[in-house]
Amino acid sequence: MQGEGFFAVADYLLKNPPPKWQEASDRTAVSRIYYAAFIYSRDLMEKWGCQFTDGVVHAQVAEGLKASDQSELVRIGCKIANLHGERKRADYQTKTVQGFSFDKIKQLYEDVVPELQRRWEHLNGRQRSEALAKIRARIESV
Secondary structure (H helix, E strand, C coil): CCHHHHHHHHHHHHHCCCHHHHHHHHHHHHHHHHHHHHHHHHHHHHHCCCCCCCCCHHHHHHHHHHCCCCHHHHHHHHHHHHHHHHHHHHHHCCCCCCCCCHHHHHHHHHHHCCHHHHHHHHCCHHHHHHHHHHHHHHHHHC
């Protein structure tokens, strides 16, 4: 499944929340937005030749990008980590009513998708090779 499907579900839930289940709908939308960005990033990084380990792949994606030493990729890695934090808050901190900033969460998504591909394409061959070596090394250490 591609990440866009997850974002479409989130967008639908935000536009059409069931009145009785508003909070559950909001929490689900946050989670789906994270997974849309995560899957997009993971799949793109796999095209670059990155290999991930089940159980730690979420950390590997964000930490790998943050280790690249390319400022734009580092920023995108931080945004994925921020989205992951919002997803965990939505899924696990259920004893309190959460107020989510959907504008902020959607902006984080838009800063990842399709910005990651664009930023990668702007790197020259040497920059890509160096960044990829650092990304792979970090992925292996997570």
